Amino acid sequence: MEHFTYTAEFTHPLCPYCSSRVPCDQDDPTEPWIGTCKSGHTAVYELDGEDDNL
């Protein structure tokens, strides 16, 4: 399974295959989580916490 990181700029990551939003219901998205977009692409997503602008 592919593993992608995304930045905190986006509340939800975008599917790298079809650019659909991938719903995230994780309490701690800095831990890798498995997400499936509306088109059915499944991948592991992980929030990249390096860019901390808050």
Ligand SMILES: [Zn+2]
């Ligand atoms: Zn997709």
